[in-house]
Amino acid sequence: MAESEPQEGNYDNMVKMVEDLNRDLENLLEEMEKLTVQATWMAYDMVVIRTNPDLATSMRRLEDAFLSCKKEVEKKWQDVLSESKAVEASQTPWKMDFLSSF
Numbered sequence: 001m002a003e004s005e006p007q008e009g010n011y012d013n014m015v016k017m018v019e020d021l022n023r024d025l026e027n028l029l030e031e032m033e034k035l036t037v038q039a040t041w042m043a044y045d046m047v048v049i050r051t052n053p054d055l056a057t058s059m060r061r062l063e064d065a066f067l068s069c070k071k072e073v074e075k076k077w078q079d080v081l082s083e084s085k086a087v088e089a090s091q092t093p094w095k096m097d098f099l100s101s102f
Contacts (some may be wrong), residue, residue, distance in 0.1 A: 049056050 049059075
């Protein structure tokens with residue numbers, strides 16, 4: 001009788017281990033399916049680009065336009081930051097004078 005309890009424990013451990021293994025395999029299979037879809041789309045994109053050279057040219061122009069816009073936005077953002085710092089610096093002495101009067 002005492003020997004049957006450890007065997008039941010081993011059986012429960014074995015069932016849990018098999019369930020965990022099954023879940024892990026399902027997760028790996030799902031990840032492989034995602035990677036397969038991504039690889040398929042990459043291959044499709046390569047075929048489209050190679051068969052239509054105008055598309056590659058258009059993509060380069062689009063990327064250049066994006067980078068140009070990004071550069072302008074960053075430049076404008078730096079200008080805005082500089083202006084806000086200048087305004088803050090010009091207001092700081094007034095605040096200090098006001099606070100020191102108390």
